[in-house]
Amino acid sequence: MPTRSIAAAASLLAAALTATAALAQAPAAAPPPLFAVCQSCHESTAGAGPSVGPNLFGVGGRKAGSSEGFDYSDAMKGSTIVWSADTLTAFITDPNKTIPGNKMDYSGGDPATAKQIADYLMTLKP
Numbered sequence: 001m002p003t004r005s006i007a008a009a010a011s012l013l014a015a016a017l018t019a020t021a022a023l024a025q026a027p028a029a030a031p032p033p034l035f036a037v038c039q040s041c042h043e044s045t046a047g048a049g050p051s052v053g054p055n056l057f058g059v060g061g062r063k064a065g066s067s068e069g070f071d072y073s074d075a076m077k078g079s080t081i082v083w084s085a086d087t088l089t090a091f092i093t094d095p096n097k098t099i100p101g102n103k104m105d106y107s108g109g110d111p112a113t114a115k116q117i118a119d120y121l122m123t124l125k126p
């Protein structure tokens with residue numbers, strides 16, 4: 001590798017490290033990038049109403065299908081799941097396996113990303 005590209009690589013690495021440090025200092029409540037997909041159907045701030053899906057603010061600790069003012073499927077209303085980091089991770093990884101017959105039009109994702117989103121959702125509370 002020519003010296004110049006080593007220098008360029010080193011400064012890129014330095015920039016990446018700086019960015020990582022900045023991320024580490026960011027408030028814990030910064031959403032993971034993939035949360036943007038969820039936001040196309042879900043509000044996630046206090047007092048916001050339902051949109052395509054129920055408001056996800058305060059979802060941690062809530063029984064599935066119990067946000068006021070949202071017209072859930074029978075599958076979601078009938079579920080006995082209480083949302084925790086674990087149940088949210090399972091649901092986001094594979095919604096149809098976790099609550100068969102629910103009407104959320106999202107096919108799921110990899111478990112590591114799902115866990116990041118689940119951990120973020122657990123921070124959304126008053």
Ligand code: HEC
Nearest residue numbers: 038041052053054064065067072073076102103104105106
């Ligand atoms: C295409 C629209 C859409 C997308 C995209 C979507 N959702 Fe949903 N979501 C819904 C709908 C609709 C429901 C209600 C399902 C039902 O009643 O069966 C729901 C339900 C939920 C619930 C249950 C909430 C409760 O009150 O019990 C959670 C948690 C949830 N979604 C999280 C997510 C997350 C996290 C993502 C992103 C990874 C996501 N959703 C992406 C539409 C969507």
